[in-house]
Amino acid sequence: MTHFKMHLLKRTCVALLQTGSRLGAIALVFILFAKSAPALAHASLLETSPIQGAVLRTSPETIHLRFNESIAPLAFSFVQSDGTSLAPDSVEAQDREVRITPPHDLLNGTILMNYRIVSADGHPVSGVLVFSIGSPNRKIDSYAARDDARLTMLIWLMRWIFYCGLLGGLGGGFCHSWLSVVPQDPSTSRQLAKRLLEVGLVSSGMSIGLNGADALGLGILSLFQSPAWLTGWQLSSRFTFVFAGFAMLIGRLLTACPSHIVAKLWSRSGLFLCLAMGCYALTLSGHASTAQPQTVTRPALFLHLLGVALWIGALPVLYEQHRDANDHLQTGLSRFSNLALPIVGFALIAGLILSRVQLGEIASLLNTDYGRILCAKVGLVTILLALAAANRWLLVPRLKTQIPWAYLALRRSILGEILGAVLILALVGLWRFTLPARVVLEAQNEPAQMHIHSSQAMADVTISPGRQGRVKARLFFQTGDFTPLNPMSATLYASHPQTGIEAMEIPLEPTSQGAWESRIIVLPQAGDWHIRLDLLIDDFTKVILEDDIKIQN
Amino acid sequence: MTSPFIRRACAIVTLLTLTTSSALAHATLEVKQASPNSSYKAIMRIGHGCGESPTLKVRIRIPEGYINVKPMPKAGWTLETVRGPYAKTFGTEHAKLSEGVREVIWTGRLLDAHYDEFIMTGTLAGDLEAGSTLYFPTVQECETGFNRWIEIPAAGKPADDYKSPAPGLKIIAPNR
The missing domain is CATH 2.60.40.1930 (Macroglobulin (MG2) domain)
Known part of the structure; x- marks a missing residue:
């Protein structure tokens, strides 16, 4: 970190301590993320030598693939016209280029070179280079590597659980210690947070192996063998899962603390740190982490996740607290109500910034899978916001006037919000399998x-x-x-x-x-x-x- | 909406333009078919300049199998020939021929508004196959620009598909 940055950081911390200003907190987030990151984007193939479909007199000495960003090679194979598959003699990657030395005894005829590389955002990219030696003997129109549908399902399921565990579990754990004024034993929301953190922890471990299997293009059974896990451990996404797993582990231990009056303050701060760490972990890999400009996208993603976690995490606690017309609950509710607007507001604004960056252009909203998922998400979020607004401005004021049905309505509405949030997380998990629209646009420039x-x-x-x-x-x-x-x-x-x-x-x-x-x-x-x-x-x-x-x- | 009459009229006009242009707008041979082992007088007709620019030079590449070529001099035009070996030796009644004229060049001036013919005689070799076509690629060099009548149609494609086809001579079986 530069001196200037250190200076800024110090000044911001002081400002934060003195005034407790929220703006100071946001500035802190931006400075922490403002590290000089290399220019990154989702990898797309720019140039090949020999070119796609080339006819060569002899087997090429080397094959070059040039991408738009630095990549790491994963797997390469040469499928000859008799159906046999050969491994390359050597593969060298330097920055954006891969140099492959094909086996020297390639047969004459059409050769399919399958390649699989991993891009800086941690996503594997695969494709085929078709060339012929001597003369072509097969007509190749399109050739796509097949993916194991069961593996895809499992990856998505694990993503979903991972998001629920990370955002719901850590958010719920913190919100429980923050909002629940009445000690309720056993507390359902605390139990829920504990279970979510446990499954989240398992899913973050599983995801490493799953991503490794996906990166190698292997089937679901490869999870029982070491290559999938070793490769998963080499992908940049491991940082996300390790950090997030660690945050969830500590969070799980803290939720188990007895709600002793002194320990409570400690566990509350500790849980908040875990939550922040979990959200930070998600900015370490994935589409948004590599979108430009990173000084905007990564802090925006962090604030978006933090806001979402606080929102989602508060829902079970609020649900539990409104079991009956209880005078005490007003304290917890008003604590949340005071902050609900900025929390949801930041989550929304940050989300809008990210969508703008990832979409590239408005038309992508309907033309790309990424955009369609975003549309569905925005639809669900709108319903959620409508419910939240109804709670905040219609139902909560009526609680004070002791209207009995208001409690039931509020609980139902909160339950609806929880259901919506879980569905949104399932949708978000689907993004793992799409390319952001901006990348699709870039690919069209190929x-x-x-x-x-x-x-x-x-x-x-x-x-x-x-x-x-x-x-x-x-x-x-x-x-x-x-x-x-x-x-x-x-x-x-x-x-x-x-x-x-x-x-x-x-x-x-x-x-x-x-x-x-x-x-x-x-x-x-x-x-x-x-x-x-x-x-x-x-x-x-x-x-x-x-x-x-x-x-x- | 265009009326059927106008559409038909347009079609007729287009058809007329196309048929006339294929005769006038290209460099063409007057006699378009001949038999192997016969003498052939090639008359190359140049119908126009390069756009409006006058023609200063006409170059004709002699196809393989058209042997013993002698070009006819033209008043007002300088005549040059480029001699070279044939791809193989041809036997005629009189002698064996292994080389001869491969390119004929006339240099002079022909206005775009005028028409002229460039003539040579020679013999079609005996081993030319009936049904094949001999192409006489012709380059017209003008004061400004070129016309290259050198496109050789791919198998199965008519010469009309090309913008500047090479003049062709169809080889037909001799009448017995």
Whole structure:
């Protein structure tokens, strides 16, 4: 940490102690998170060498994959045309690039190279690079690695339990010690917090192995073997589970403390620290932890989680306290009521900031899985807010006037809130399996690539970004027998037969690196574009190469 | 809404434009078919310049199998030939030929508003297969720009699909 930051931190702490100002507390959170983090985003593949679909004369010496962020390699395999699978000779990763040395005895024909890497946000990314040695002998249109559905279900279930344990358990434990004025033994809300912390602890342990199995692309049975767990232990998400597990363990021990009058203050502070630590743990990995700008997203995520945990945690305590028309309960209720507005407010504002960052653009709300889950979440949150508002402004004032039905209504409404919160956490667990819309948008900026092959000439075509709109084409030419080809001139014609867009003539200029490039052109439609290349080899010889390339929306 | 009449009229006009343009807008051979082992007089017709720019040079690449070529000089035009070896040796009644004219170049001036023909004679080798096509890739160099009549249609595609097809000579079985 820099001196300047230390200074700021000191000043903020003093301000916090002197005034107890809430703004000071928020400033503290932002300063703590404001570490100089490297530029991170969800990994997407930018470039490969050889390119997707390339036809090579001999087996490539090395294969390069370049991503948009630093990644760590997990698993690679080469599936040959006879169905056999070979492991690479070596895999080296440096920053954003992976260099793979394929086995030297690859068979001629089409080869599928499966790759699985883990990106900085801890999510495994897998894909396939298709290339052919000699000549292609299989037509590969799409090939996706299969995932074990049972493993996916289990990962989601564990996520759900983990969130319930972490936010509900730690939030509930703290809120119990904070809000319950009347000692009720046995206290249901305290028991609930204890159970949630226990299952949460188990789920955080399980999640390490589950993420490892998922990262390796293994099935559910691999949980009984060590590789899944060893790999899980190497993923960045382990920090989340270890920190969160530790917070839940301490929290569980503290909830077991007797509610002795002195111990109570200690356990309350301790539980709050555990809660803060648990929320911090969740900012260490995951989509939001790697979204830019990190100085905003990580503190926002932390405040969002803290607010949510306090809100969710208070619900069982309030439910329990309103068992009957009890005069004492007013104290606990008013304690919560005073802070409820800022707590829920911060959770909401932070949540909105995160949604804005993760969505990228409003249209993603409906076009992407990520956005659809967000829509469902916002819907449930709205219901929850309506219930909370009804409690706060309709039912609670009526409690004071001793209207008997108000208690029953309040309890029912709180129960509804709890149910809604549990459902929201289930939805949030689903995000594990989606890419944030901003990443989907980035992925659309990936180039479209293809290889055109004829007996006279071959062309590697890259159109970037591979989506409709302003793009640039970059091409490499080779002769039919794999020697470099330098045509006298080259022209690209792009047409879109589906919508009747006639061939646009696009002149290509040679670059110093032996490639040919177009100026910036506009492809006004998504879908299959027909590309024709006219290569003038000498005054009297023209080679024409044609194929279709897919342009994204 | 366009009336059926206008639509039909448009179609007819388009069709007329297309048919006339395929005759006028390209460099074409006047005689489009011949038999192997016969003499052939190639008459290359140049119908226009490069856009409005006058033609200064006409270059014709002699296809493999069109041997013993002699171009006809033209008044006002300088004639050059490029000689080179054939891919294989052809036997004729008189001698064995292993080399000959591979490219003919006329240099002069032809306005876009005018029309001219560029002529050579030669022999079609005996081993040319009936049904095949010999292409005479032709480059028209103008004051500004080029026209390259050099596109050789892919198998199964008509020459009309191309913007600047190479003039072609269809080889047909001899009449006996």
